[in-house]
Amino acid sequence: MDNYEGASMKAEVLDNIFLFDKGNVKILLLKKETEPYRGYWFLPRCMLLEEEMVEEAAKQAAYEFAGINTIDFLIDTIFSDPSRIPDERILGISTIGLTDSVTISLKQEGTNYEYSWFSIGSLPKMIYDHSKIAHKAIEDLKQILNSFTNMKQIFPSDFTLPELQKAYEEIWQETFDRRNFRKKIMSLDILEETGDSNFGESGRPAKLYRFKEDLNDKKMF
DSSP states (O other): OOOOTTOOOEEEEEEEEEEEETTEEEEEEEEOOSSSSTTOEEOOEEEOOTTOOHHHHHHHHHHHHHOOOOOOEEEEEEEOOTTSSTTSOEEEEEEEEEEEHHHHHHHOOOOSSOEEEEETTSOOOBSTTHHHHHHHHHHHHHHHTTBHHHHHHHOOSOBOHHHHHHHHHHHHTSOOOHHHHHHHHHHTTOEEEEEEEEEOTTSSEEEEEEEOSOOTTOBOO
């Protein structure tokens, strides 16, 4: 029998919670009020208890720090650098959760912590290795949201094609030709018109769409 005596290690779960609002992609960060790193920002986090699943701990951190209890989390990456937190050996388990502005506005509860939503292209100074963890999660969004089944989670309500394109451009950090993007999306037969319109940035009405029920695990790229 293997002997694991003395091999126990502390682990913390860190939440990368991404909010999608009219094509804008943001991540939830909290402000640190004490030293060290006072005034810096950090990801919602909590220690992993012996009897907990990682996904359970991720949900607990989201609720404790931001009053959010409507998100399911995926395990992303393990960060095992022994020096990631000075003077303490703690394994970091990164998770990813997705939400949209409508769900947050309707279901988020109050919290005593100061938090803010930051654009994924403009992150503030963060404690320890949290910037590295956040950037890795942002990069991994490309694979997660390449599936339209996952994209549907963050566009559950009606949206315009420019809003959808903006989200892809923020995640992939590149600009897509408007006509080519529209042609590609429409050729996949994954959207249906709602019959309504919305006024976009140009001031002209734009058709509203929603994802179809059966997406057959189609992918963007």
